[in-house]
Amino acid sequence: MSVVKIPTVLRPQVGGNKEVEVAGGSVGEVVDALTTQFPSLRAQLLTDEGGLNRFVNVYVNGQDVRYLDGLATTVGDRDEVRLLPAMAGGDGSGR
Amino acid sequence: MPKTYADLLREARSQIREVTPADVDALPAGGATVIDVREDSEWDQGHLPGAVHISKSYVEQQIEGAVPDRDAPVVLYCAGGVRSLFAAQTLEQLGYTNVASMSGGFQAWKSAGLPWDKPVNLTSEQKQRYSRHLLIPEVGAEGQAKLLASKALFIGAGGLGSPAALYLAAAGVGTIGIVDFDVVDLSNLQRQILHTNDRVGERKVESAKKTINALNPDVNVITHEEMLLADNVDRIITGYDVIIDGTDTFETRYLLNDAAVAKNIPVIHASVFRFEGQLTTFIPFEGPCYRCLYPTPPPPELAPGCSVAGVLGVVPGIMGMLQANEALKVLLGIGDTLAGRLLLFDALDSTFTELKLRRDPNCPVCSTEAVAARAEGRPLPIPVFAGTAAGTAASEPFVLGGQA
Numbered sequence: 062m063s064v065v066k067i068p069t070v071l072r073p074q075v076g077g078n079k080e081v082e083v084a085g086g087s088v089g090e091v092v093d094a095l096t097t098q099f100p101s102l103r104a105q106l107l108t109d110e111g112g113l114n115r116f117v118n119v120y121v122n123g124q125d126v127r128y129l130d131g132l133a134t135t136v137g138d139r140d141e142v143r144l145l146p147a148m149a150g151g152d153g154s155g156r
Numbered sequence: 157m158p159k160t161y162a163d164l165l166r167e168a169r170s171q172i173r174e175v176t177p178a179d180v181d182a183l184p185a186g187g188a189t190v191i192d193v194r195e196d197s198e199w200d201q202g203h204l205p206g207a208v209h210i211s212k213s214y215v216e217q218q219i220e221g222a223v224p225d226r227d228a229p230v231v232l233y234c235a236g237g238v239r240s241l242f243a244a245q246t247l248e249q250l251g252y253t254n255v256a257s258m259s260g261g262f263q264a265w266k267s268a269g270l271p272w273d274k275p276v277n278l279t280s281e282q283k284q285r286y287s288r289h290l291l292i293p294e295v296g297a298e299g300q301a302k303l304l305a306s307k308a309l310f311i312g313a314g315g316l317g318s319p320a321a322l323y324l325a326a327a328g329v330g331t332i333g334i335v336d337f338d339v340v341d342l343s344n345l346q347r348q349i350l351h352t353n354d355r356v357g358e359r360k361v362e363s364a365k366k367t368i369n370a371l372n373p374d375v376n377v378i379t380h381e382e383m384l385l386a387d388n389v390d391r392i393i394t395g396y397d398v399i400i401d402g403t404d405t406f407e408t409r410y411l412l413n414d415a416a417v418a419k420n421i422p423v424i425h426a427s428v429f430r431f432e433g434q435l436t437t438f439i440p441f442e443g444p445c446y447r448c449l450y451p452t453p454p455p456p457e458l459a460p461g462c463s464v465a466g467v468l469g470v471v472p473g474i475m476g477m478l479q480a481n482e483a484l485k486v487l488l489g490i491g492d493t494l495a496g497r498l499l500l501f502d503a504l505d506s507t508f509t510e511l512k513l514r515r516d517p518n519c520p521v522c523s524t525e526a527v528a529a530r531a532e533g534r535p536l537p538i539p540v541f542a543g544t545a546a547g548t549a550a551s552e553p554f555v556l557g558g559q560a
Contacts, residue, residue: 069430070458070465105458116454120511128514143511145500147450148427148434149459150315150404150467 063091063136066143074101088119089132091142106144118145168241171248175256177265180204180231188229189222193243194262198235202274204265207233212243219247222293226251233258233265276301282374286328294490300328304374306487307331309393311384311412312402313364315462315472316426316479318350320400323480325368325375329487332368335380335392336360347469384408389415398483401425402476404461406453413438413446414538417522418530422493424482426475428467429460431503433475436494436513437482440522443495448516452539471503 062082067075075081076099083098085091092113096103106117112132113119119126120143126134136142159167180190185206192203193212203209210218212234223230230252232240240257247255258265266272276297278286282304289295289303308329310317313336325332338360340351355363361379368377380392384403389411393399399416401423403409409425416423416438423438425446438445453459462472478499485491500509520526520536529536 069432070460114454115452116450116458118450123509123511125512125514143509145434145511146454146458147406148429148432149406150428150462150465150472 062138063140063142065091065095066141068144068146070146070148071102071105071144074105075099085136087132087136088121088126088130088134088142091136092119092132105146116147119143120145165238165241168245172241172244173256174237174241174259175231176259177268177270180233180258180265181268181270183231188231188256190231190233191219191222191243192234192262193232193240194234198262200275200277202266202272203262204233205271205273212239215243215246216250219250219252223252227253229254229256231256231258233261235261236263237261276304282328285372285374289327295488299488299490302489303328303484303487304330306398307333307396308483308487309333309335309396309399310402311335311399311408312404313348313350313360314344314402314404315347315428315467315469316402316476317364317400318348319473319476320402320424320480320483321350321364321368322371323477324400324483325372327480327484328372328374329483330374331376331378333378333380333392333396334361334364335382335384336364337381337383347467347472349473384411386411390419393419393421396421398486399423400479400483402472402479404463406459409446410453410538414521416440417445422486424479424486426472426479428462428472428475430465431468431471433471433501433503435475435478435482435499435501436497437486439486439493439495441527444513444515445519445522447521447538448519449498449513451516451519468503471501474501474503 062084065081065083067079067081072078081095083091083094085094092106096106106114108114121129121134121136122140190204190207192199192207192209193215195211199209208222210222230247232244234240237257237259240261244255244257278297278300283290286300289300290297306329308324310321310333313321313334321332340355340358340360340363342356344351345353350364350367351360359381361381365377365379368375382388384392393415399421401409401412403412412423417440420440425438426433426435482493485493496513498511498513515522517523520538526536
């Protein structure tokens, strides 16, 4: 099982959890397992064609999978997978 | 029998190896630590490039800090080559094994037509104000002079910009520009510590200027009371050495990124969300740019701003201070910046996590191909992202809502 770190903005889709343990030997399998368990995540993580959305970066042990093997990147037992969408703020003045 | 000055000098000459100014000039970079043992007032008139200043009366106390390795090569000089001989004897007594004195001193150096630096003369008030910086070898008077001559631009005088601007002002960054078109709102004061209760309704740039100048009148504050737009971004950022990004919209951030890469200006980026912060330093062509990190903006529901989602006040405070730290390193040219690294902060866990970032070889803004295309006056097309936070706004004629 690998640990998927969930950013605050996606936590409502995973029952408020900060991290979720899922099985899977690759990033694709981990994302599949995650979106099967939490279907509302699918639209946010994946494009209609099943690729990773460009506004969500996925890191395995701190490395961006775009520069590894993308969805085919190997995920080992106890590896840390981190989902990280861009954040808007800055810290606007609340207009 | 008591010795005369002439006896002591003869002894010193026989004991200490002397080198000529030409020998010292021919040393490879880092070939020896060159130490100026004259008094402060003499040093202030000019010194050898790269020399360390330890006046003769402090040699015993300060040499171990300056040269910890007793076998490292050291060359001492003074004005005429006498005081440095006696100081070299002191170093030998302390166990330094490779000490030389430059014959003829600084006068002979100048007479030989060799280059020398005139140090920056800080005023006595500046020496006192920045004394804790002057004590740090990595900053010192030269670093302080660099800061005083530096120009930092803040995009937003908000939650991130407040602590960063205060600390850069305190540090003596000589010019601070602030882009903000908003007025102080009561809801800002939970975190935007540049502003005060009695300034609610006042223009933020003016409020920021008052606070900064109350802290340090050395700082020249330039106010840009306008939105950052496609048609003014080049004019606004030109001439600044570093930009502190506290924008709160993606369109402003991409706009700033693209302009800063084209002008080769580092951008210290941070963003915050409730208890979390992200921070990195974009140094054009050294590390990735914002488009390499996030090629497309998220849909609005995935990236609500602080005004919708809220933020713990200290989070922009902490991230803003880390931005100030990055900016100081960029300006001083010291340490390792976060270029190529994304630092995440989680205030609830009190944890920092570091992620590795890479340049996108196909980046439409900072790739080799993009740079070449810009140079030829035909910049690469940048995709417009329909249905996203930035795409929606970008379809309107550059009415950007962003500032911090």
